[in-house]
Amino acid sequence: MFEDAPLFIRSFLSYKLTIQNRSELTVREYWLDLRTFFRYIVLTHEGKDPDSDVMPDISGYDISLAASVDTADIYSFLLYLAESRRDKPATRARKLAAIRAFYKYHTSKSHELKEDPSKDIDSPAIKRRLPKYLSLEEAEQLLDSVDPASENAERDECMLTLLLNCGMRLSELTGINLSDISPDLSRLTVTGKGSKQRTIYLNDACRSAVGRYINVRGQAATRHGGTVKDKNALFLSGRYTRISNKTVQWIVKRQLDKCGLGAKGYSVHKLRHTAATLMYDKGGVDVRVLKEILGHEQLNTTQIYTHVSDRQLEEAMEKNPLSKRI
Numbered sequence: 001m002f003e004d005a006p007l008f009i010r011s012f013l014s015y016k017l018t019i020q021n022r023s024e025l026t027v028r029e030y031w032l033d034l035r036t037f038f039r040y041i042v043l044t045h046e047g048k049d050p051d052s053d054v055m056p057d058i059s060g061y062d063i064s065l066a067a068s069v070d071t072a073d074i075y076s077f078l079l080y081l082a083e084s085r086r087d088k089p090a091t092r093a094r095k096l097a098a099i100r101a102f103y104k105y106h107t108s109k110s111h112e113l114k115e116d117p118s119k120d121i122d123s124p125a126i127k128r129r130l131p132k133y134l135s136l137e138e139a140e141q142l143l144d145s146v147d148p149a150s151e152n153a154e155r156d157e158c159m160l161t162l163l164l165n166c167g168m169r170l171s172e173l174t175g176i177n178l179s180d181i182s183p184d185l186s187r188l189t190v191t192g193k194g195s196k197q198r199t200i201y202l203n204d205a206c207r208s209a210v211g212r213y214i215n216v217r218g219q220a221a222t223r224h225g226g227t228v229k230d231k232n233a234l235f236l237s238g239r240y241t242r243i244s245n246k247t248v249q250w251i252v253k254r255q256l257d258k259c260g261l262g263a264k265g266y267s268v269h270k271l272r273h274t275a276a277t278l279m280y281d282k283g284g285v286d287v288r289v290l291k292e293i294l295g296h297e298q299l300n301t302t303q304i305y306t307h308v309s310d311r312q313l314e315e316a317m318e319k320n321p322l323s324k325r326i
Contacts, residue, residue: 002031008063008112009034012105021194033098040077041069050080063112066103071117074099078124089124096123131273131304136282138261139164139274145259151220155235156251158213163252163268166200167275167294169193170245170268176234178214185210192295200293273305280305 002013013031016022022030035058042056043049045068058065078096081087087095099118106113134142143164146157162173172190180189185207191197202210218228221240233242249268256262276294279285285293291302 002027004059005031005035006059006061006065008061008066008106009038009102011110012102015105015109016101023194026193029094030098030101033095034102037077037095037099038065040080041065041073044073044076051084063106066106067113067115069117071121074118074121078121082124089126092124093126096121131277132265132270133274133277134164134261134266134270136278139278141259142255142261145255152238154209154213154216156255158209159235159248159251160255160271161205161209163271164275164278165203165206167272167279168200169272169295170248172295174235174243174245174248177232178234179232181210181234190295193297196295198292198295276302276305 002010005013009031012034013027016030017024017027038058038061039055040050042058042061042065043052074096078092081092081095096118100116100121103113103116103118107116143157143160146153146160150156159173162168168190169192172192175191176188182188185202187199187201188210189197189199214234217234217236218240220238221228221236226240228236228240230236230240230242235243235248237243237247252268252271253262256264256266272294276290279293280287280290287302287306288299290305291299294302296302
């Protein structure tokens with residue numbers, strides 16, 4: 001993996017993958033961001049235009065390239081991202097995070113570098129946006145949009161039900177195995193970021209939807225003379241293999257279009273926001289409990305849902321016993 005990365009970057013990526021147990025997707029993003037950065041360093045140190053159509057091959061460089069970088073180089077790179085590439089603050093912050101992680105590894109773990117030029121650089125300020133989510137009525141519309149006569153009705157309804165009730169990520173949904181579900185359908189185990197597992201307890205709607213789907217899961221294959229190829233995968237595609245993230249995204253978009261919500265910018269991830277918002281705003285779920293349900297590492301990630309509704313603030317003020325003293 002990452003054979004085209006130079007050894008000094010590959011060792012960092014291997015550390016992230018094997019020791020810190022980061023996902024392959026996350027580690028690939030580290031590689032792409034570091035490749036962009038070190039290509040910029042090579043070009044600018046040689047006095048060339050970083051927007052050159054011909055990108056340098058950095059595979060043959062060694063740790064001396066990283067050692068040649070100073071703080072001014074990193075500031076220059078961030079300015080280049082903002083002005084030439086028009087990268088948003090969140091994108092620049094992600095690239096800086098990759099650079100920081102790289103230098104932290106080589107100064108405190110591998111000890112191949114003595115100085116960390118990134119340690120005092122502040123991350124670009126990111127304006128936190130309130131999450132976009134479906135209203136309760138819209139969520140019900142989406143669930144009702146599945147045609148009960150369609151061949152995959154039980155599957156599609158089950159996926160939507162889990163997304164809107166459990167707030168799981170797309171990759172968590174497609175990664176569910178039959179063996180992850182308890183025999184009584186009361187709970188399931190999902191694998192989240194960094195391969196961390198958590199248990200989700202299923203409510204009545206989820207248990208019912210999962211039960212109906214499991215009862216018919218392999219029937220389409222039998223009808224068409226095929227066989228289920230991924231025996232343990234819960235959700236199957238039309239080819240009887242584990243359903244892909246892309247297919248789920250297409251199904252959700254189709255159903256949103258079908259119930260007249262397609263133009264509102266909703267997506268699979270917005271269904272995760274919807275589940276979290278409904279649990280917090282309508283269900284009164286404590287934010288610390290919500291953190292565990294969603295699989296967030298930090299509480300401040302979950303706390304964005306505490307700002308989605310001013311109604312609770314208004315109601316809290318009205319509950320003060322002195323509020324009626326006029």
